[in-house]
Amino acid sequence: MKWTTIVVSLGLFAKTALATGQLNGLPVLNGPIPTVGNVYGMKSRVGDFVHPGLWHSHDDLERIRLGVANGEDPWKTAFVNFSTDSFSQASYVMQGPKSIICRGPCSNYTTFTNDVRAAYQNAMMWYITRNQSHWDRSTTILDAWGTNLTSIIGTDTSLLIGLEGDMFANAAEIMRWEGGWVEQGARASGGSGFSNQLYWLFARQSIIIGQANYGMVSIKALLAFSVYLDDVSMYNYAINAYQNDLCAGIYGNYDPQTGQGAETGRDQGHAVSGLGWTALAARIIQSQGTDVYSLGNNLLLTAAEYSAKYNLGYDVPYDPKFYRCEAILINGPWSAPSNISRGLGETSATTQSPGVWDILYYQYVVKRGLNAPWTVKAKQVYDASGGEQHPTGNSQGDQPSWGDLLWAYPGRGQFKNDDNRTIWGGGTIGPNGTGMLNY
Ligand SMILES: *[C@@H]1O[C@H](CO)[C@@H](O)[C@H](O)[C@H]1NC(C)=O
Ligand SMILES: *[C@@H]1O[C@H](CO)[C@@H](O)[C@H](O)[C@H]1NC(C)=O
Ligand SMILES: *[C@@H]1O[C@H](CO)[C@@H](O)[C@H](O)[C@H]1NC(C)=O
Ligand SMILES: *[C@@H]1O[C@H](CO)[C@@H](O)[C@H](O)[C@H]1NC(C)=O
Ligand SMILES: *[C@@H]1O[C@H](CO)[C@@H](O)[C@H](O)[C@H]1NC(C)=O
Ligand SMILES: *[C@@H]1O[C@H](CO)[C@@H](O)[C@H](O)[C@H]1NC(C)=O
Numbered sequence: 001m002k003w004t005t006i007v008v009s010l011g012l013f014a015k016t017a018l019a020t021g022q023l024n025g026l027p028v029l030n031g032p033i034p035t036v037g038n039v040y041g042m043k044s045r046v047g048d049f050v051h052p053g054l055w056h057s058h059d060d061l062e063r064i065r066l067g068v069a070n071g072e073d074p075w076k077t078a079f080v081n082f083s084t085d086s087f088s089q090a091s092y093v094m095q096g097p098k099s100i101i102c103r104g105p106c107s108n109y110t111t112f113t114n115d116v117r118a119a120y121q122n123a124m125m126w127y128i129t130r131n132q133s134h135w136d137r138s139t140t141i142l143d144a145w146g147t148n149l150t151s152i153i154g155t156d157t158s159l160l161i162g163l164e165g166d167m168f169a170n171a172a173e174i175m176r177w178e179g180g181w182v183e184q185g186a187r188a189s190g191g192s193g194f195s196n197q198l199y200w201l202f203a204r205q206s207i208i209i210g211q212a213n214y215g216m217v218s219i220k221a222l223l224a225f226s227v228y229l230d231d232v233s234m235y236n237y238a239i240n241a242y243q244n245d246l247c248a249g250i251y252g253n254y255d256p257q258t259g260q261g262a263e264t265g266r267d268q269g270h271a272v273s274g275l276g277w278t279a280l281a282a283r284i285i286q287s288q289g290t291d292v293y294s295l296g297n298n299l300l301l302t303a304a305e306y307s308a309k310y311n312l313g314y315d316v317p318y319d320p321k322f323y324r325c326e327a328i329l330i331n332g333p334w335s336a337p338s339n340i341s342r343g344l345g346e347t348s349a350t351t352q353s354p355g356v357w358d359i360l361y362y363q364y365v366v367k368r369g370l371n372a373p374w375t376v377k378a379k380q381v382y383d384a385s386g387g388e389q390h391p392t393g394n395s396q397g398d399q400p401s402w403g404d405l406l407w408a409y410p411g412r413g414q415f416k417n418d419d420n421r422t423i424w425g426g427g428t429i430g431p432n433g434t435g436m437l438n439y
């Protein structure tokens, strides 16, 4: 991703990157998870977690599966491209695992980006088709990287963890709770596989949240990791940051009145990517039974409308006093909206616009019936420029894409998760009606 490779590198991280060669060094660097007070949506005990419960709850997965099975749109049409995509094939050839990958000046992580996408898309393929070969492909990728990757280095470590790491956790959540996958290396004395990697190497590194779009990446990843790991403290820390972190949370990222992005003056790639990451964070929180999409009088939608309008070529009001924390690290603050990477579409001449519109469109316009003319138009332009396909170029890990398949709702409704149809530790459904307990 063009945008995020040049995301600010904190001086702080440059030093720690050198010190993070070994997995065991990381927790010390991150320190304890700060305890938070009473926060909207917080959990009080492990049994409060819903599984699967990252981007997709069980009910969400069923909506997708049944949409495809019953030949209903948009799922049916979206599945045509999805099911023939190279990353959705059981025959996908794994490019890793590697033991050390880097994001930053020494970037060499595309094998992970690709394998993660294949693990996730094969997990979805398995859920939709129940073809065992997709189960095998997804879980062998999870196990291979889960047991071999020991170090993530570079100044943008937390982006790599927050983007690719999040999608990897999403694949694992589906395969574990729906597919009955038990990770390689699982042992009562402490394992050496996927979950250990997720805890020590991924989650612990996202605790230093950072700012603006970069910070929101860590927040959405921490939400995902904490649900996977059933970590109450980490989840509460992340859901608090989403609402109250004045540099990285929703109110730090979007002007509560106009929806202006804190990086609107920087460039449109970052401004628009942040919308997608905020929507993904809210999606995990939704899976856990709490609605933050409506926070701030639907602030995220106001923000989507602002950026969609500007990127469609129209003027927007601009307050030069609303900008991101530490803007000086990236040559800010700015006097006007930036024209850098302005525009929409997957293959516009100068840029590849982040695929964020579907998740916003389905959540606000279709499910809630809200009026959002610019977001609707942005989706139309995006669809006309390619629509359902995997992202290409440097941005493959930024957004999941496939929005008509992944995020669609059939119309207005609450679509609340029914806990009788979801699984939680000790819950009632699962392969044999017992929940996903390890025997
Ligand atoms: C990536 O770069 C780092 C630092 O140079 C190196 O240690 C590591 O082996 C490389 N990994 C891959 C997959 O090339
Ligand atoms: C399952 O997928 C494999 C690989 O794509 C394919 O060869 C096989 O025919 C599929 N099986 C069924 C029952 O569709
Ligand atoms: C590493 O990955 C390979 C697959 O490439 C796998 O066979 C092996 O079990 C993994 N784990 C370890 C500890 O080598
Ligand atoms: C962006 O482009 C518009 C139209 O060409 C121009 O009026 C405006 O000054 C530009 N903004 C910046 C910050 O350069
Ligand atoms: C499917 O992918 C092709 C490009 O390969 C694209 O032109 C088309 O719009 C996509 N279909 C949908 C429904 O988005
Ligand atoms: C869920 O299950 C409980 C008993 O386990 C039952 O009392 C309740 O009515 C069920 N709810 C729904 C919506 O079916």
Ligand SMILES: *[C@@H]1O[C@H](CO)[C@@H](O)[C@H](O)[C@H]1NC(C)=O
Residues within 6 Å of the ligand: 431, 432, 439
């Ligand atoms: C679940 O049921 C299947 C077939 O009914 C059986 O083969 C399998 O061993 C059962 N698994 C567990 C964990 O009981």
